Amino acid sequence: MVIRSADRTDPGARSAxxxxxxxxxxxxxxxxxxxxxxxxxxxEDAALTRFANSEIHQNVAEANIGVNLRFCVxxxxxxxxxxxxDEAGLVAxxxxxxxxxxxxxxxxDWGGLPGAAGGGPSRPSAIGYAASTADxxxxxxxxxxxxxxxxxxxxxxxxxxxxxxxxxxxxxxNSAGIRAAHERTTSQLLTVHMSADGGTGYAEAAATDATxxxxxxxxxxxxxxxxxxEHPVSLPAGDYPVVLEEYAVLDIxxxxxxxxxxxxxxxEGRSFAEPGRxxxxxxxxxxxxxADPAGLPMTIDFEGVAKERVVLVERGVCQGVVYDTQTxxxxxxxxxGHGLPAPNPYGPFPLNMLVDAGxxxxxxxxxxxxxxxxxxxxxxxxxxxxxxxxVTGMTRDGTFLVEGGRIVAPVRNLRYTQSYxxxxxxxxxxxxxxxxxxxxxxxxxxPALRIDxxxxxxxxxH
Amino acid sequence: xxxLTDRALDTASSLGASYADCRVVRRLEESVxxxxxxxxxxxxxxxxxxxxxxLVEGAWGFASSHRLSLDTADRxxxxxxxxxxxxxTALRDRVTLDDRPPxxxxxxxxxxxxxxxxxxxxxxxxxxxxxxxxxxxxxxxFTESSYxxxxxxxxxxxxxxSFTEQAITHVGAAVEANAIEGDEHQRRxxxxxxxxxxxGGYELIRRLDLLGNAEHHAEEAVALLSAPQCPSGLATVxxxxxxxxxxxxxxxxxxxxxxRVFGTEASYAGTSFLTTDKLAExxxxxxxxxxxxxxxxxxGGMGTFGWDDEGVAAQAVDLVRDGIFVGYQSSRETAPRVGxxxxxxxxxxxxxxxxxxxxxxxxxxxxxxxxLDDIVxxxxxxxxxxxxxxxxxxxxxxxxxxxxxxxxxxxGGKLGRILRNPTYTGITYEFWRACDAVGNASSYVxxxxxxxxxxxxxxxxxxxxxxSGARFRNVQVGVGKW
Numbered sequence: 001m002v003i004r005s006a007d008r009t010d011p012g013a014r015s016a017x018x019x020x021x022x023x024x025x026x027x028x029x030x031x032x033x034x035x036x037x038x039x040x041x042x043x044e045d046a047a048l049t050r051f052a053n054s055e056i057h058q059n060v061a062e063a064n065i066g067v068n069l070r071f072c073v074x075x076x077x078x079x080x081x082x083x084x085x086d087e088a089g090l091v092a093x094x095x096x097x098x099x100x101x102x103x104x105x106x107x108x109d110w111g112g113l114p115g116a117a118g119g120g121p122s123r124p125s126a127i128g129y130a131a132s133t134a135d136x137x138x139x140x141x142x143x144x145x146x147x148x149x150x151x152x153x154x155x156x157x158x159x160x161x162x163x164x165x166x167x168x169x170x171x172x173x174n175s176a177g178i179r180a181a182h183e184r185t186t187s188q189l190l191t192v193h194m195s196a197d198g199g200t201g202y203a204e205a206a207a208t209d210a211t212x213x214x215x216x217x218x219x220x221x222x223x224x225x226x227x228x229x230e231h232p233v234s235l236p237a238g239d240y241p242v243v244l245e246e247y248a249v250l251d252i253x254x255x256x257x258x259x260x261x262x263x264x265x266x267x268e269g270r271s272f273a274e275p276g277r278x279x280x281x282x283x284x285x286x287x288x289x290x291a292d293p294a295g296l297p298m299t300i301d302f303e304g305v306a307k308e309r310v311v312l313v314e315r316g317v318c319q320g321v322v323y324d325t326q327t328x329x330x331x332x333x334x335x336x337g338h339g340l341p342a343p344n345p346y347g348p349f350p351l352n353m354l355v356d357a358g359x360x361x362x363x364x365x366x367x368x369x370x371x372x373x374x375x376x377x378x379x380x381x382x383x384x385x386x387x388x389x390x391v392t393g394m395t396r397d398g399t400f401l402v403e404g405g406r407i408v409a410p411v412r413n414l415r416y417t418q419s420y421x422x423x424x425x426x427x428x429x430x431x432x433x434x435x436x437x438x439x440x441x442x443x444x445x446x447p448a449l450r451i452d453x454x455x456x457x458x459x460x461x462h
Numbered sequence: 463x464x465x466l467t468d469r470a471l472d473t474a475s476s477l478g479a480s481y482a483d484c485r486v487v488r489r490l491e492e493s494v495x496x497x498x499x500x501x502x503x504x505x506x507x508x509x510x511x512x513x514x515x516x517l518v519e520g521a522w523g524f525a526s527s528h529r530l531s532l533d534t535a536d537r538x539x540x541x542x543x544x545x546x547x548x549x550x551t552a553l554r555d556r557v558t559l560d561d562r563p564p565x566x567x568x569x570x571x572x573x574x575x576x577x578x579x580x581x582x583x584x585x586x587x588x589x590x591x592x593x594x595x596x597x598x599x600x601x602x603x604f605t606e607s608s609y610x611x612x613x614x615x616x617x618x619x620x621x622x623x624s625f626t627e628q629a630i631t632h633v634g635a636a637v638e639a640n641a642i643e644g645d646e647h648q649r650r651x652x653x654x655x656x657x658x659x660x661x662g663g664y665e666l667i668r669r670l671d672l673l674g675n676a677e678h679h680a681e682e683a684v685a686l687l688s689a690p691q692c693p694s695g696l697a698t699v700x701x702x703x704x705x706x707x708x709x710x711x712x713x714x715x716x717x718x719x720x721x722r723v724f725g726t727e728a729s730y731a732g733t734s735f736l737t738t739d740k741l742a743e744x745x746x747x748x749x750x751x752x753x754x755x756x757x758x759x760x761x762g763g764m765g766t767f768g769w770d771d772e773g774v775a776a777q778a779v780d781l782v783r784d785g786i787f788v789g790y791q792s793s794r795e796t797a798p799r800v801g802x803x804x805x806x807x808x809x810x811x812x813x814x815x816x817x818x819x820x821x822x823x824x825x826x827x828x829x830x831x832x833x834l835d836d837i838v839x840x841x842x843x844x845x846x847x848x849x850x851x852x853x854x855x856x857x858x859x860x861x862x863x864x865x866x867x868x869x870x871x872x873x874g875g876k877l878g879r880i881l882r883n884p885t886y887t888g889i890t891y892e893f894w895r896a897c898d899a900v901g902n903a904s905s906y907v908x909x910x911x912x913x914x915x916x917x918x919x920x921x922x923x924x925x926x927x928x929x930s931g932a933r934f935r936n937v938q939v940g941v942g943k944w
Contacts, residue, residue: 343503
């Protein structure tokens with residue numbers, strides 16, 4: 001069975017074909033001795049146009065499909081995956097899965113595959129899908145890139161970045177009755193503009209509908225910042241109040257999701273999250289919502305379970321974490337729909353986080369800094385102490401000294417070693433505007449933040 | 463495969479490509495993950511497809527598909543040409559490639575014990591035994607152990623007559639013990655947090671002796687909970703190979719990638735402080751003891767192959783010789799811009815990705831004289847840092863900060879008490895200039911990582927690093943507030 005990629009404009013037809021393939025694989029598995037079986041079919045048409053030095057230097061497209069088969073014999077669970085969907089490929093897939101299942105030990109706490117009650121719809125909703133993105137052409141992306149480059153040219157700087165358009169689908173069928181599918185589209189345009197005098201500036205937009213991205217505006221934002229950050233001054237490391245732009249706030253949300261908002265992290269004792277614990281100021285509320293159109297929605301997880309809206313932090317206090325089927329079984333509750341493809345030793349993740357907007361306009365965020373730093377984005381961040389959420393990283397592409405509520409000078413980049421929990425606790429103001437940004441794992445919708453203290457621990461030469 | 467590659471190349475040429483290449487890749491993977499003595503996941507994966515890269519009007523286009531059919535070859539080649547023409551609308555300098563003889567031949571990773579032929583029960587049993595040994599140590603909260611194997615069959619063909627076939631096999635495994643008390647979470651991994659990986663067969667896994675090392679590392683994880691915090695200040699540090707390879711990777715491997723220097727990774731991974739003027743001036747990168755090569759011919763390295771993904775033969779390229787920066791990792795497109803030929807560093811993560819300049823095996827060569835033990839014995843006061851826990855470096859690869867799982871105090875030439883949460887930071891060239899000892903061949907090992915990320919869309923590469931341990935003076939340790 002083959003899923004045709006030609007008809008990109010009908011997500012319903014694609015999902016139906018993917019579900020039929022998943023059904024077929026489940027039937028083959030059951031006929032081969034499985035007592036439970038689950039087939040996950042993922043498909044993708046992805047294209048990306050990359051530019052540097054104000055010219056396109058990479059331009060790629062791919063059509064891909066993947067099948068994951070979870071094959072259970074009692075409490076023995078095995079997973080096999082393939083990119084081959086021809087008859088021979090599927091036969092080999094089931095044979096490998098069955099052979100593996102015979103070789104593994106029983107899982108004492110195996111909770112079984114999720115049942116139909118928690119499953120998402122078999123016909124995908126229109127949330128998160130735009131035909132304009134699915135049909136985006138190389139010429140469309142080149143047009144966007146030329147608009148970004150034109151803004152760079154106008155400012156006398158060079159542009160480096162990428163414009164990606166993707167259609168992706170997941171379909172899940174299992175022997176417990178789940179038949180769920182979702183199709184979505186995503187697009188992302190990002191650019192770093194660089195000037196000959198050492199200035200760099202970043203801007204990014206992500207959207208379901210690529211035609212809503214204003215490429216020229218992204219180009220102008222980056223260009224202005226590149227010009228403003230020329231000839232930076234050196235500041236000594238130390239504690240400074242900061243305003244973090246949305247691009248930097250994304251890293252905090254992403255990292256906390258990775259380190260703590262997962263049921264597995266809680267069950268293993270390595271998470272900071274516990275219900276009722278205050279981890280942030282009253283201004284901070286974070287939810288995960290795979291159906292919120294403000295983000296890049298995906299309404300089901302990789303087990304076919306409908307994603308629930310989960311409040312992670314409400315007015316600074318931990319509320320809940322996200323579950324997949326296995327962690328939910330251990331906790332004696334239902335999955336929240338945050339499972340990843342099996343086998344998954346990493347546990348569930350929140351992939352659609354949103355931070356509530358505040359009431360403070362951007363100029364007032366900066367205006368409230370007596371002496372501090374405005375940070376555009378972070379670079380190469382990594383946890384130093386996961387349970388305390390101590391993270392190190394660098395500033396990048398637009399760091400500025402603010403005095404008396406005004407930007408007074410660009411600053412050379414600084415290294416920080418900072419607890420992100422302490423940072424949340426120190427939030428003094430939240431921006432009223434939010435941006436949708438792709439993260440390391442998923443996407444997030446975040447406002448800018450003003451934070452009372454941020455610990456910078458090193459400097460560099462640019 | 464030849465009919466498919468011929469068809470793709472013919473179609474691309476007929477549509478106007480001045481150059482085209484086609485890679486057909488089949489990848490087989492197997493993994494076992496164990497948590498706290500239970501087999502959490504056993505998976506096998508198979509992927510195959512092909513990618514066509516074309517030059518049209520001096521611009522690149524690339525397209526790929528998982529369908530291996532002649533019709534699809536036509537469609538994909540046509541799409542690649544169309545994409546290249548779109549690229550040409552935003553082009554300032556036409557791409558030119560260096561000359562190289564057509565690549566023809568076969569390469570295969572030497573394998574003594576085929577990891578895919580070893581019974582699965584046997585591999586699970588080996589891993590389970592090590593994991594349960596670690597978990598049996600009192601105070602361990604949870605253990606995680608992993609095994610992985612990957613074999614990639616790759617056919618490369620180009621319009622210049624090149625046709626190569628390669629079969630590359632990598633394996634890796636690790637056992638990891640975690641101890642938790644209050645807010646303190648300590649981990650000890652053996653041989654490495656990401657697994658000890660190399661090119662070869664199951665014989666590499668046996669050589670690791672996971673079982674024999676599990677208990678000791680678990681005991682260290684528990685002991686770290688009550689160990690003193692690593693103090694702040696300037697210190698002499700001796701880096702064990704398990705940390706030194708990360709230092710080489712981040713502060714020499716990435717900044718010597720020539721595509722970074724020319725800005726094509728600027729928006730994602732960043733650029734490099736090793737600009738071309740520094741090559742011309744003979745920039746002092748490190749002390750006289752520091753010689754670093756990119757060697758795709760090194761035995762056992764995960765960056766070892768016959769030809770790169772542009773059909774350039776594997777070779778060893780000097781990056782730093784006796785402390786002086788002397789060369790880059792490069793490609794057919796970038797090398798001529800610094801007056802050189804490609805160093806053969808172009809690799810792609812599978813059939814659906816375009817090749818980028820990727821590290822092969824970036825090796826800090828051993829220095830005759832002191833063994834690693836001799837270096838410790840020669841150190842009056844310092845820290846011995848083992849097993850990477852965290853890494854970060856700025857977008858030009860200057861300011862770095864690393865954390866390791868454990869530090870051992872060195873007092874009077876002997877290893878002493880352990881310290882928890884060690885970190886160190888510095889500026890790349892200042893750090894390498896402060897290197898005053900490199901271990902000899904007796905401790906030289908080929909390590910590496912299967913997770914080197916680069917590019918958009920992101921690609922993960924398997925890279926190797928040969929290192930023997932080294933000492934550095936006046937290093938800032940104990941960074942941040944704890």
